[in-house]
Amino acid sequence: MEIREFQQLMHDLYFENxxxxxxxxxxxxxxxEIGELARVLRDGxxxxxxxxxxxxxxxxxxxANVLNIDLEEVVKKKYPGxxxxxxxxxCKCNFRL
Ligand SMILES: [Mg+2]
Ligand SMILES: [Zn+2]
Structure with missing residues (x-):
């Protein structure tokens, strides 16, 4: 499944709400949910x-759906390989340090 397909699935399932x-x-x-991830990283x-x-x-x-942003498009644009x-x-510049 591509990122775009997953985003579409979330749209189909949940966009109304x-x-x-x-x-x-x-x-x-x-x-x-990030908080839940923090908790399981500690205890899970x-x-x-x-x-x-x-x-x-x-x-x-x-x-991203609510913002009308295509996740696949924006990540490929920002991180084009x-x-x-x-x-x-x-990376040689330690951008993510
Ligand atoms: Mg959760
Ligand atoms: Zn870099």
Whole structure:
């Protein structure tokens, strides 16, 4: 499944409610799921960590849907196979430090 297909799936499943919740409401849910990920990183097992990583990605897709942003398009634009700052792959400028 491509990123775009996953985002479309989230749209098909949840867009009605995501739209009603609005951008701030969806952002709050995303942050809440990041909090759950933090908790399982501290206390959880591998399976729980995988589930929470999936939730974070799903809520990011929901937020992008409400913002009418194509996730696949924007990540490919920002990260076109090389570091956005030094243009190397792998990065040589420590952009993510
Ligand atoms: Mg969760
Ligand atoms: Zn770099």
């Amino acid at each position: 995501d739209k009603k919740r609005g951008r701030l409401g969806n952002f709050i849910w995303l942050v809440s 097992n591998e399976e729980k960590i995988k589930e929470e990583v999936a939730d974070v990605f799903a809520w990011l897709a929901s937020l 090389k570091c956005p700052r030094c243009k190397n792959n792998p």
